[in-house]
Amino acid sequence: MMETNIKMLLASDDDTIHNQILNAIGTNLSIQLVNPEDVVREINRDVQDIVIFVQPNNDIAVENIQHIKSVSPATLVIFIAKTSDFTLLRNITKAGASEFFVYPEEHGTFVARFPTIIKNYEISKQAQDGSVSTFVRGRGQIISFFSGSGGVGKTVLASTFAQTLKLESTAEVILIDLNLQFGGIETMISINSNRSIADLTPVIKELNESHIRNVSQTEEYSKMDVLISPCDAEVAETLSEEFIAKLLRTCRRSFDFVIIDLPSFVNNQVVTALEESDQIYYVLSPDTPSLKIMKQFEELCTRLGIELNSKTKIILNQTGKDNEVQEKDLKEVLRFPIEATIRRDIKGLQPFINKGEPIRKEVKERRLIPFAKDIKKWAHSVLK
Numbered sequence: 001m002m003e004t005n006i007k008m009l010l011a012s013d014d015d016t017i018h019n020q021i022l023n024a025i026g027t028n029l030s031i032q033l034v035n036p037e038d039v040v041r042e043i044n045r046d047v048q049d050i051v052i053f054v055q056p057n058n059d060i061a062v063e064n065i066q067h068i069k070s071v072s073p074a075t076l077v078i079f080i081a082k083t084s085d086f087t088l089l090r091n092i093t094k095a096g097a098s099e100f101f102v103y104p105e106e107h108g109t110f111v112a113r114f115p116t117i118i119k120n121y122e123i124s125k126q127a128q129d130g131s132v133s134t135f136v137r138g139r140g141q142i143i144s145f146f147s148g149s150g151g152v153g154k155t156v157l158a159s160t161f162a163q164t165l166k167l168e169s170t171a172e173v174i175l176i177d178l179n180l181q182f183g184g185i186e187t188m189i190s191i192n193s194n195r196s197i198a199d200l201t202p203v204i205k206e207l208n209e210s211h212i213r214n215v216s217q218t219e220e221y222s223k224m225d226v227l228i229s230p231c232d233a234e235v236a237e238t239l240s241e242e243f244i245a246k247l248l249r250t251c252r253r254s255f256d257f258v259i260i261d262l263p264s265f266v267n268n269q270v271v272t273a274l275e276e277s278d279q280i281y282y283v284l285s286p287d288t289p290s291l292k293i294m295k296q297f298e299e300l301c302t303r304l305g306i307e308l309n310s311k312t313k314i315i316l317n318q319t320g321k322d323n324e325v326q327e328k329d330l331k332e333v334l335r336f337p338i339e340a341t342i343r344r345d346i347k348g349l350q351p352f353i354n355k356g357e358p359i360r361k362e363v364k365e366r367r368l369i370p371f372a373k374d375i376k377k378w379a380h381s382v383l384k
Ligand SMILES: Nc1ncnc2c1ncn2[C@@H]1O[C@H](COP(=O)(O)OP(=O)(O)O)[C@@H](O)[C@H]1O
Pocket: 147, 149, 150, 151, 152, 153, 154, 155, 156, 157, 317, 318, 319, 342, 343, 344, 345, 346, 349, 350, 353, 371
């Protein structure tokens, strides 16, 4: 759990539920347990950032939440319901609760969401100084990182771009590794897990957000969700096009940004991902071989009937003074616009890559390497 100086109240008269919640929250956050009857007194006594209100045995909840919000409008109220009673939940929401979870079924969802709830609360507190953008929710965007060339930076760009979006906005972000045979993301950000995308196979027909959150990992620093590759060629083969399509469509409903890292070849799974994408970032390094491969990819897409024109943009990676091809020469030969230009930054990047450390760790990083600065500029243009 993150470091924070947030003050929280847990109002509950239900031992089972509040012990479950206290165990999940851990000891790093300070949280005070009170009886629901005493919430009003506590709110009058001291400012609270977050109140988790567990549905009490009597029906004082709506009234108490109204009181909390009138005395302290900035306090975030999370309601834990014991039944999914529609009228109650509607009244609770009207009274000003921001979120509710129905127990015990949604305990897992609560645990998965809680860090983001805290982070978004902190972001909205800081929003006055203009350092972070608050994100307006809509239909999630699927963004794929592709290139016919290997080693051009797809994986490191997709991963750092996703971290940046997550850290510098309130958007919900999921990073998906569709290098199904060999993986890559898990090494880049040191995630050890025995769960992978392939674990969704048994539930793919009725796939929903909690299945995805159960299988995904939360990256330690940015708290973005990550779906890891099975890293197994035989398992990879069993994942059908329908599986990929269903996965991406379900992710789009629950996340604002679905960032996909793709391999350097085209097969049916890759075609499906490209077709489902709202945006394709083609990673190009400024040299003749890469340009040639990109032309071949364009021709292949024409033959396969994949529409690229409306959604493909180029990420020019590893630029520098000594490049064979310069940006201004490129503009004349490219069919797609250049969305971002990322400097070659071997000195800055290598230590992170070698240690398997995420490149972004905090919202306000004291020292960003040039690579991360270029990505920050690009991510903010996307968030606008
Ligand atoms: N802008 C850059 N400056 C310096 N090194 C880079 C840059 N972009 C990528 N690299 C390096 O290139 C290597 C391959 O990157 P990777 O993301 O694995 O490529 P891909 O996924 O396209 O195969 C990595 O070691 C990475 O550190």
